[in-house]
Each structure stands twice: as structure tokens, then as C-alpha cells.
Amino acid sequence: MLQVTHCDAGDFSGGDLLGLRRRLSTAEREQLAAIDEGVEARIATPALEAWNRDAFAPDLLPDLVDLGFGDLVLSGASHLYQGLAHAALARADLSLSALVGIHNELIIGMIHTFGSPKQQDTWLPRLRAMEALGAFCMTEPGHGSDVAGGMETQVRREGSGWVLNGAKRWIGLGTLADIALVWARDAEDGRVKCFLVPTDAPGYVATKIEHKIGLRIMQNADITFDEVRLPATALLPGAVSFNAANDLLCVSRAWVGWQAVGAQQSVLSILRDYVTERQQFGRPLAGFQLIQGALSQIAGNLALSTSLMADIARLQDDGGLDMAQAALAKATVTRLARESAAMGRDAMGGNGIVADFGMAKTMCDIEAIYTYEGTHSINSLIVGRALTGVSAFV
Numbered sequence: 502m503l504q505v506t507h508c509d510a511g512d513f514s515g516g517d518l519l520g521l522r523r524r525l526s527t528a529e530r531e532q533l534a535a536i537d538e539g540v541e542a543r544i545a546t547p548a549l550e551a552w553n554r555d556a557f558a559p560d561l562l563p564d565l566v567d568l569g570f571g572d573l574v575l576s577g578a579s580h581l582y583q584g585l586a587h588a589a590l591a592r593a594d595l596s597l598s599a600l601v602g603i604h605n606e607l608i609i610g611m612i613h614t615f616g617s618p619k620q621q622d623t624w625l626p627r628l629r630a631m632e633a634l635g636a637f638c639m640t641e642p643g644h645g646s647d648v649a650g651g652m653e654t655q656v657r658r659e660g661s662g663w664v665l666n667g668a669k670r671w672i673g674l675g676t677l678a679d680i681a682l683v684w685a686r687d688a689e690d691g692r693v694k695c696f697l698v699p700t701d702a703p704g705y706v707a708t709k710i711e712h713k714i715g716l717r718i719m720q721n722a723d724i725t726f727d728e729v730r731l732p733a734t735a736l737l738p739g740a741v742s743f744n745a746a747n748d749l750l751c752v753s754r755a756w757v758g759w760q761a762v763g764a765q766q767s768v769l770s771i772l773r774d775y776v777t778e779r780q781q782f783g784r785p786l787a788g789f790q791l792i793q794g795a796l797s798q799i800a801g802n803l804a805l806s807t808s809l810m811a812d813i814a815r816l817q818d819d820g821g822l823d824m825a826q827a828a829l830a831k832a833t834v835t836r837l838a839r840e841s842a843a844m845g846r847d848a849m850g851g852n853g854i855v856a857d858f859g860m861a862k863t864m865c866d867i868e869a870i871y872t873y874e875g876t877h878s879i880n881s882l883i884v885g886r887a888l889t890g891v892s893a894f895v
């Protein structure tokens with residue numbers, strides 16, 4: 502006899518099109534529902550206001566801690582849960598999602614994985630409570646994509662300690678953080694190492710980069726280091742070559758993929774709400790076939806992105822994610838997000854370029870995530886190298 506399988510609809514209103522949340526434990530599902538509710542009620546509106554002012558939003562930090570974003574990476578939750586939590590926040594605001602991602606994947610992750618017991622004891626409790634914030638300092642004014650080989654920021658040994666000189670650019674929270682994790686070349690052996698630098702150290706000067714069109718809440722900075730004196734204990738003992746940075750960049754590229762998932766959830770829901778309300782030719786835009794086509798294509802991009810990221814989470818749970826896989830995911834999902842936002846913006850007409858309607862804000866933020874954690878081109882070239890065995894960029 503023919504078995505008729507009940508086709509349980511995915512959550513087409515909330516963005517979980519393929520019902521991925523059903524794979525989570527009950528506790529994780531409940532926590533994620535609390536995050537959805539919390540970001541909608543407490544984060545989305547003040548974030549839009551802060552984004553328009555190009556201002557940091559310190560008042561929102563306690564809410565982020567309350568929702569579990571202070572120590573997501575050490576929470577012991579599955580990678581699928583962590584990814585979906587990143588996406589839920591990104592759906593409400595990509596700048597705060599950038600802050601939380603860098604805080605967890607790069608700052609806490611770095612100190613937890615590569616720091617000394619003293620660095621961990623001193624900083625991890627305060628970081629997990631977001632009573633302290635960190636800045637991840639890799640990119641330089643003259644070296645972005647080629648920073649691994651080209652890094653000019655330098656440390657030299659002096660007595661029992663170190664002296665740091667150089668400049669960094671684009672550093673998130675550079676003007677606001679309590680500590681900076683600074684990558685610098687050791688003048689003695691030429692290797693790139695990471696140092697924990699208090700931002701009140703004499704010689705540390707940070708200047709906000711003004712007039713960014715994306716991630717406007719997440720303040721980025723130019724930083725100079727002029728004879729910054731550090732104790733011997735400033736070195737992160739596990740981060741004494743660029744390989745350590747690569748390990749971190751692999752997981753943080755996965756996190757950016759989840760940001761692109763959340764961004765597309767945002768695009769889909771903003772557009773659906775808008776076209777349902779907006780009337781032209783005497784009926785809602787939602788009734789026109791081309792508008793439904795755009796919605797459907799965005800939904801398809803979102804479903805593809807989410808499925809790809811779910812498989813990345815599976816690889817992470819198994820301990821098997823490698824750089825080519827992370828780069829493939831980051832490049833693909835941010836590309837799809839960019840395409841989705843462009844379609845969403847067009848389908849909203851003139852209001853699509855007004856930040857207050859949400860779409861333009863998300864579109865500009867997607868431009869930033871398309872570029873950071875390795876540009877789309879560089880991540881594509883990492884994939885190309887894995888496919889051909891030939892590197893096109895070193």
C-alpha cells in the first residue's frame with residue numbers, strides 16, 4: 502500500500518527552512534528560542550539606532566551576556582548550536598554578531614588554546630562575563646591579504662622582556678578593548694608570534710576608522726605601537742608561528758559563514774514583510790510573480806547556505822574541519838548572501854536604500870563580511886590550491 506509521508510513544513514516564517522533546529526537537543530532548542538526572542542526584543546531596535554549613529558553600543562553587552570554570547574565557544578554546546586546562535590544574532594545585527602564572533606572565536610579561543618595558565622586565569626573569567634573585551638590585531642596598513650608573509654610589526658627582545666613596534670589596521674574594538682592580541686614578527690628568528698598587550702600600555706595609540714559603510718557599531722581602528730614594552734609573560738606560549746593563526750582562522754571562517762546565514766534570514770524576513778504590506782497596481786507586491794521569484798531565490802540561497810554550514814558544524818564536531826573546507830564555505834556563503842541582499846534591495850525599490858528599512862543596513866554589513874577573515878578572492882584561491890595543488894597567491 503502506498504505510504505503517504507506527512508510533509509512537515511520547515512519554518513518558513515522564522516528562516517529555519519529545512520527544519521535544522523530539530524537536530525538540536527531540547528535544551529539547545531529552548532536556548533535558541535530564548536535567543537530569538539531576546540535579540541528581537543532587546544537587540545534589533547537599539548542596534549539599528551546605534552548603526553545609524555556609527556556608535557558603539559556598550560549598553561547591549563549585558564544583554565549579550567544574558568543570552569549566552571559571552572562564552573559561547575567554551576559552553577560545551579554542539580557546533581550546530583553555536584552556529585545557529587551566531588546566525589540568530591547576525592539576523593538581528595551583523596556588527597554585534599562580529600563583536601561576539603571575534604570575542605569568542607578569536608579572543609577567548611586564542612587565550613584558551615594558546616595562552617599560559619596565568620593569562621587564562623587573569624583574562625578568561627572577565628572576558629566570559631564581557632567585563633573585559635579584546636582586539637585581534639593581525640592586518641596592517643601595508644599588508645592585508647599578504648599579511649602572513651609580509652608582516653612588518655616587529656618585536657625585539659630587551660632584557661627579560663619584549664619591545665613592540667609597528668602598525669595595525671582595521672582592528673575591531675581597537676579603541677575600546679582592554680587587551681590586544683598582537684601578531685608581530687620576532688626580529689631574532691623571523692617568526693610571527695602573538696603577544697597579549699594591555700591597551701593602556703605606553704606607546705599603544707588607537708584611532709577610530711571613520712565613515713565606514715558597514716558594521717558601523719563594531720568600531721574598527723588604526724593602531725600604532727611605538728616602543729611598547731612588554732614583560733616576557735606577554736607572549737602566548739602556544740602562538741609562536743603563523744600556524745597558530747591559521748588554526749584560529751579556520752574556525753573563525755566557519756563562524757563568518759554562519760553570519761552570512763543569519764544575514765540571509767534577515768534579508769528574507771525583511772523582504773517578505775515589506776512586500777506583503779507594500780501595494781502597487783492596487784495589490785501587494787507579494788502577489789507579483791517576479792517578486793515571488795526573488796523571494797524564492799533568496800530562500801534557495803539561504804537553504805543552500807544553511808545546509809553547507811550544518812555540514813561544516815558536523816566536521817567541527819568530528820574534529821576534522823580543514824582550511825580548504827572552511828575557505829570553501831566562507832567564500833560560497835558570503836557570495837550567496839551578497840546576491841540575496843542585492844535581490845532584496847532591488848525588490849524594495851527606493852526604500853531598499855534607506856537603512857531604517859533594514860535591507861540597506863544588512864546589505865552594507867554583508868560587504869564587510871565578504872571581505873574580512875580572508876577576502877572572497879583569497880578564500881577562493883585557498884580552494885583553488887586544494888583542487889590543483891598549485892598556489893596562485895604566494
Ligand SMILES: Cc1cc2nc3c(=O)[nH]c(=O)nc-3n(C[C@H](O)[C@H](O)[C@H](O)COP(=O)(O)OP(=O)(O)OC[C@H]3O[C@@H](n4cnc5c(N)ncnc54)[C@H](O)[C@@H]3O)c2cc1C
Binds near residue numbers: 645672879
Ligand atoms: C569591517 C572589517 C573588520 C575587520 N576586522 C579586523 C580585525 O578585527 N582584525 C584584523 O586583523 N583585521 C581585520 N580586518 C581586516 C581584513 O581581514 C582585511 O580587510 C582583509 O584581509 C583584506 O585585506 P585588505 O583590506 O588589506 O585588502 P587587500 O589585501 O589590499 O586586497 C584588495 C583586493 O585585492 C584582492 N587580492 C589581494 N591579493 C590577491 C591575489 N593574490 N589574487 C587575487 N586577488 C587578490 C583582494 O581579494 C581584494 O579584493 C577587518 C576588515 C574589515 C573590512
